[in-house]
Amino acid sequence: MRKTLYFRIILAYILFGLFGFIAVATVVSRLTTQYCIRDKARALYGEASRISDTYASDLYNATVSLEAVQAQMEALSAYMDTEIWILNPSGRMVVNSAQAPDPNQEKLVENFDSTVTAGNYYTVGTFFDSFDHDVLSVVAPITSDFKIRGYVVIHMPMENIRRDADSMLNISYMMLIILLVLSLIILLFFTEYVYRPLRRIIAGAEQYALGNMHYPIPVEREDELGYLAASLGYMADTIARAEDDQKKFIANVSHDFRSPLTSIRGFLEAMLDGTIPPDRHEHYLGVVLKETDRLAKLTNGLLTLNNLNTGGMLLQRTDFDINAVIRSVAASFEQTCRTRRISIRLVLTGRILYVNADLEKIQQVLYNLVDNALKFSREDSEITIESTEKGDTIFVSVRDSGIGIPKEDQKLIWDRFYKTDLSRGKDKKGTGLGLSIVREIIRAHEENINLVSTEGVGSTFTFTLRRSDLNDELNDMGDQE
Numbered sequence: 001m002r003k004t005l006y007f008r009i010i011l012a013y014i015l016f017g018l019f020g021f022i023a024v025a026t027v028v029s030r031l032t033t034q035y036c037i038r039d040k041a042r043a044l045y046g047e048a049s050r051i052s053d054t055y056a057s058d059l060y061n062a063t064v065s066l067e068a069v070q071a072q073m074e075a076l077s078a079y080m081d082t083e084i085w086i087l088n089p090s091g092r093m094v095v096n097s098a099q100a101p102d103p104n105q106e107k108l109v110e111n112f113d114s115t116v117t118a119g120n121y122y123t124v125g126t127f128f129d130s131f132d133h134d135v136l137s138v139v140a141p142i143t144s145d146f147k148i149r150g151y152v153v154i155h156m157p158m159e160n161i162r163r164d165a166d167s168m169l170n171i172s173y174m175m176l177i178i179l180l181v182l183s184l185i186i187l188l189f190f191t192e193y194v195y196r197p198l199r200r201i202i203a204g205a206e207q208y209a210l211g212n213m214h215y216p217i218p219v220e221r222e223d224e225l226g227y228l229a230a231s232l233g234y235m236a237d238t239i240a241r242a243e244d245d246q247k248k249f250i251a252n253v254s255h256d257f258r259s260p261l262t263s264i265r266g267f268l269e270a271m272l273d274g275t276i277p278p279d280r281h282e283h284y285l286g287v288v289l290k291e292t293d294r295l296a297k298l299t300n301g302l303l304t305l306n307n308l309n310t311g312g313m314l315l316q317r318t319d320f321d322i323n324a325v326i327r328s329v330a331a332s333f334e335q336t337c338r339t340r341r342i343s344i345r346l347v348l349t350g351r352i353l354y355v356n357a358d359l360e361k362i363q364q365v366l367y368n369l370v371d372n373a374l375k376f377s378r379e380d381s382e383i384t385i386e387s388t389e390k391g392d393t394i395f396v397s398v399r400d401s402g403i404g405i406p407k408e409d410q411k412l413i414w415d416r417f418y419k420t421d422l423s424r425g426k427d428k429k430g431t432g433l434g435l436s437i438v439r440e441i442i443r444a445h446e447e448n449i450n451l452v453s454t455e456g457v458g459s460t461f462t463f464t465l466r467r468s469d470l471n472d473e474l475n476d477m478g479d480q481e
């Protein structure tokens with residue numbers, strides 16, 4: 001059998017009960033008996049000393065008769081449930097509360113030795129074989145003129161003491177039973193509130209391991225176990241989503257690679273079998289070259305995305321002038337702008353505006369955004385790139401008055417390979433990776449990017465950057481001049 005946590009706890013509980021009983025029956029029982037013996041002995045010794053100071057002394061000083069003392073002792077012993085003796089130092093019985101000694105027949109406690117209590121004031125046993133059962137005996141000397149005249153000995157049957165000890169022990173047993181019942185309640189509580197939910201969580205985890213990622217774990221509680229169940233569910237959802245994404249991703253990659261490959265293959269075959277005449281070869285080789293360009297672009301995009309995703313992006317933050325970056329990116333599109341008669345207007349804050357970010361990556365963000373703006377703009381239109389400053393944040397926006405992005409697509413364009421239906425006709429070379437790369441870079445900077453777009457009117461992409469302290473130094477220097 002698998003040793004479950006529950007099994008171990010039940011086992012521990014049973015052992016706890018068992019050892020509890022064993023401990024009470026042995027150690028506690030012995031301690032209780034010893035305690036009762038000592039307690040009784042102390043009381044009896046007190047009584048014996050009192051008798052030795054009063055009746056016994058009087059007897060030896062002959063101020064009271066033997067009969068009177070005998071009667072007193074009989075009354076006292078009946079009251080105390082004991083047997084009281086007065087012995088001579090030699091062990092001869094002078095008074096015996098159980099049976100008045102016969103004056104004609106001397107009774108001797110054989111081998112009587114007052115040191116039997118050995119430093120203690122009591123002894124347990126048959127008292128020099130005077131009894132056939134165990135008794136507790138205390139011995140108190142009777143002294144007069146600094147001489148020992150005799151001894152007062154009080155005996156109590158051990159049975160009485162054991163009876164007292166047993167009733168005290170019963171209290172210990174009762175306490176133990178109460179303790180066991182209380183711990184059973186805790187055990188039941190544990191079963192209901194910890195063990196059962198834990199089993200359900202384990203069952204859920206097993207289902208997830210089997211690939212059933214949509215299995216709901218029925219633990220709806222607001223404590224650590226509820227949190228654990230919810231976290232596991234969330235983890236399973238994330239894994240399921242990642243699996244879906246991966247499938248979609250592979251389907252997209254395959255699709256995007258297949259179409260240029262099919263067309264390359266088609267043209268090359270047609271050239272080989274003569275369907276395309278040799279004088280048209282140059283034209284079609286040009287088309288094939290364009291298709292290979294597209295494949296190269298696709299591969300590069302995928303590699304860039306992969307590098308950005310793996311192990312968190314390592315940023316090489318520096319302080320640089322974002323206005324200069326905007327100017328240089330705009331300049332790199334000069335040729336395209338000229339052929340399509342599109343102008344780029346720069347609305348920049350200040351001459352120099354320092355930001356703290358990874359220069360190369362921000363350059364790539366700007367490049368992708370301006371590239372898109374140009375692709376989806378009409379001829380003879382204008383694109384505006386703007387930099388603004390608000391507190392510690394710098395806003396950079398790229399605005400076009402192109403085809404715009406439908407509302408339902410605005411959330412999706414950030415996904416890998418996503419292209420809107422509107423754009424398909426306009427941009428056959430697009431890979432659908434540009435904005436995914438933009439989003440990953442902005443995320444790594446812990447900044448934001450947002451989009452405002454109206455179909456047929458245009459789109460504005462705005463992202464934020466952290467303002468650099470260099471600006472303040474620059475301003476200070478400006479003030480001094």
Ligand code: ADP
Binds near residue numbers: 368372376429
């Ligand atoms: P692509 O390489 O296809 O441009 P992107 O990820 O950069 O890939 O963009 C995804 C899609 O978002 C584009 O195919 C297009 O449909 C839409 N899009 C992006 N920018 C714009 C824009 N400025 N105007 C209109 N549509 C845009």
